[in-house]
């Protein structure tokens with residue numbers, strides 16, 4: 037039986053044509069015109085001076101930290117509920133991740149929680165716009181300015197979300213995107229560092245390319261974090277339809293809201309008053325007592341109906357890789373992680389399929 041997937045890329049003729057053109061041009065590695073063009077178009081789309089294309093979102097996070105000079109002795113505040121790579125990259129940069137609990141209403145970290153986790157060693161905050169929900173960047177930037185901290189916006193899951201009329205990734209000191217296959221805009225694997233700072237951009241470009249300048253003269257220790265021109269060609273085609281992909285995500289969200297809001301025991305995807313969400317993966321919370329079935333039971337029932345869903349991330353502090361940094365209680369992260377479920381929300385899913393998924397969920401409610 038074919039499943040309705042959680043996410044599927046929308047690859048069309050434009051993508052095929054551009055990738056083939058890049059392939060035939062011979063520009064297949066990291067140096068070349070497609071990467072430059074993708075970077076320019078991406079920077080302009082997000083609204084930043086510089087975009088530095090990378091081999092992944094994780095590489096972009098590592099470059100962001102290195103380019104801000106974050107290293108041994110520094111602490112970086114990271115949400116406890118997130119995909120793990122922001123925390124992993126803090127450790128890899130030689131710094132210490134300090135986990136902050138998330139807000140129960142919006143699933144992302146708040147300015148108040150950031151304030152509670154600041155110590156004299158805090159150097160930066162990584163804000164993750166989880167599942168496309170934008171964090172309150174206005175308030176967070178205020179705290180950061182008062183406390184002299186850098187802000188890295190991990191917008192891997194939130195391309196196109198806005199706060200105060202600006203696209204996320206353009207508001208903090210550095211922004212990060214991922215173009216993994218399940219993201220709203222994809223290059224297969226890939227990512228980008230976004231910034232308005234010439235110095236940060238320059239350092240990110242240097243470290244991305246072995247730390248060499250000029251060629252074969254190494255001025256700093258570097259990595260090979262380059263995106264290929266084949267990936268960039270795919271990205272150029274994807275970016276052309278970014279508005280359409282985003283619109284589709286928001287339409288999908290509307291259908292889910294119509295059917296699921298008001299169902300006892302279900303909390304729908306948050307949409308905070310300070311911005312507009314990107315609804316990357318449309319997600320809900322399921323409360324077993326009020327709904328009559330646990331999140332895991334709902335997941336199994338949907339799988340039996342050919343519907344793929346995905347559990348929320350595990351709280352970072354509970355996992356072996358990060359338990360050494362668990363220095364606090366994280367009740368909200370634990371609460372959300374146990375109840376959160378991401379539903380099919382790829383751009384190619386049709387309205388009938390979304391309705392089918394939403395109605396199947398509603399029908400599982402104990403009273404129906």
Ligand SMILES: Cc1ncc(COP(=O)(O)O)c(C=O)c1O
Nearest residue numbers: 092093094119121192214215216
């Ligand atoms: C919040 C967040 N940050 C970073 C990443 C890492 O991106 P990538 O998979 O491109 O390395 C992801 C996942 O893809 C993510 O969800």
